[in-house]
Amino acid sequence: MSLEPFGARLRRAMDERGPLCVGIDPHASLLGDWGLNDDIAGLERFSRTVVEALAERVAVLKPQSAFFERFGSRGIAVLEKSVEEARAAGALVVMDAKRGDIGSTMAAYAETFLRxxxxxxxxxxxxxxxxxxxxxxxxxxxxxxxxAGLFVLALTSNPEGGEVQHAVRGDGRDVGATMLAHLAVENAGETPLGSFGAVVGATLGDLSSYDLDINGPLLAPGIGAQGATAADLAGVFGAAVRNVVPNVSRGVLRHGPDAVALRASAERFAEEIRAAVGAA
Structure with missing residues (x-):
């Protein structure tokens, strides 16, 4: 049997736990900051600590696959366990793998993460x-x-993204806007929220020239270490702000390995975001 659609599960999780996604990004410098070695034991300790501290409390956890893949098969085994334990504790898991290919290769990527x-x-x-x-x-x-659901790269926060995403098509619409339009079609008629979302950076400033009302979630990196704040969300996303899933990684993870400090940081971000969205 299939699960209840991702969009419905995400809407409920954000309403109950607060609209926050925390990244699981075990890059080498962060392992070092935690006093861990950049090896499989450090990776396992880091991931277990984040999951145990946050999976029962936050709406979404987002492991970055690359930081696990770099350790080979043993790193993938840690990723599998992290995903399993996070979902068992009630968090929704968004796998940040940014896969994209054609035909049977795209189908194989889909089978890897969505079957x-x-x-x-x-x-x-x-x-x-x-x-x-x-x-x-x-x-x-x-x-x-x-x-399950997808988050499609549409208007990303990295400066290099503009050369593709702001390229103007023959119909006068840029590529980012085109991706948003495709997603609106995927989500048409879905309630309370469609399952096909976009990645839209929280650091991009006023996006009122784009139609962000895709009836789906907007995964928004950039809160915390990249400079955006909860107070910025309404100005960036306008009327679509209630469907924003702000992602915080370093802003929370820098408080580890203390589990209490990790939880306290995540709760602060969730409350700040809830207040900002409620006031919008």
């Missing part, structure tokens, strides 16, 4: 549409079948 019985099955997956939005069809189809 219900896959070891790395996640509630949602980040994907790159820059081989054409239609190339994502295998992931879209399997996500629907499994009750």
């Amino acid at each position: 219900k019985d896959a070891p790395l099955f996640s509630d949602a997956l980040t994907v790159s549409p820059y081989l054409g939005y239609g190339s994502l069809k295998p992931a879209v189809d399997l996500a629907r079948e499994s009750g």
